[in-house]
Amino acid sequence: MSNESTDEGDIETGETHEIRSSVEERYRKVFEHNNDAIMIVNFETESFVDVNPRACELLGYSREELLSMEPEDIHPDDIARVREEFISQVKTEGTGFTDDLTCLTKDGDEVQTEISGAALEPADGADAAADAEPKQMVAMLRDVSDRVRNRRQLEEKVERLDRFAGIVSHDLQNPLSIIQGHAELARQTGDVKHFDAIEDAADRMEEMLSELLQLTREGDLVHERTEVDLAAIAETVWTDCDMAPATLEIESSTTFQADRDRLYELFVNFFENARDHGGSSVTVRVGVLEGPEQNGFYVEDDGAGIPAEDRDDIFEWGHTTTGDGTGFGLAIVAEIAEAHGWEIGVGESANGGTRFEVTGIDS
Known part of the structure; x- marks a missing residue:
């Protein structure tokens, strides 16, 4: 009986190991081939434990270079906010997110990103106690440069429309008043010279509107x-x-x-x-x-x-x-x-x- 139990235990152990290996392989493929930059960060040292190829591509560093760096090296202007709003949130809540994060590449270029992350459970062993604090986190950076650029373009278009409305409401008042005034005088006196003033004011309004439309045209100028x-x-x-x-x-x-x-x-x-x-x-x-x-x-x-x-x-x-x-x-x-x-x-x-x-x- 004892031999049979031992054999069954060995079979279960082998199956568990095989399942675990299969799961690890799946996660490794997700890590290696993800379109987002993925970085494993040590909470205590704020150093990179592992990075995927997309992270190297996004930031322009080799894997070895990134593993010798810290988050502050790629977020020099935002590191305080990263610590306060993101890392602390992951520590306390297990997950976190922040947007409008500027990354600095090896060439000195700025890349607009958003970052999400989650705490990693302690590895098997002594640190795997129920109350053990996670020592690492996974951070995923997504390049949102196109989104930010489109948003800024939209904001510029809205600003143009606001200026257009302001100019129309303000600068068209004068020729409009001229038209109204001379139309009333023409009605009262019958003097045709008022029609010349009306025509000049109308031409003026047409010119202004034409130029304004050039400035507020849709699409690229x-x-x-x-x-x-x-x-x-x-x-x-x-x-x-x-x-x-x-x-x-x-x-x-x-x-x-x-x-x-x-x-x-x-x-x-x-x-x-x-x-x-x-x-x-x-x-x-x-x-x-x-x-x-x-x-x-x-x-x-x-x-x-x-x-x-x-x-x-x-x-x-x-x-x-x-x-x-x-x-x-x-x-x-x-x-x-x-x-x-x-x-x-x-x-x-x-x-x-x-x-x-x-x-x-x-x-």
């Missing part, structure tokens, strides 16, 4: 880029805008990649701004910036120029220094330049007028 010639597009826009008797001088030219339609709009607003502020006979010069680190072009005029104290505000929505300006033309210019990844600055031309410089363009 810049689409397919093609090679464009600086002189050619400037001359085309000049002709289309019927700028005479103003004068255009092309001092130099180059070719670069840009969304031609958006670049066309940029020059339209540059030239109209020069005429609005420099007069109908203004001279506008277009050329390539000189210097090894100045990849770009300039547009300058011989008008009155912009006072130094106003230069920081001219690209703001609704900012204008003329009584009939919309204040959106240069805001559109700034939006188009930013969408291309360019930078735009403003200064004084050699003739005392305004000089815009667009830089950061890859030839």
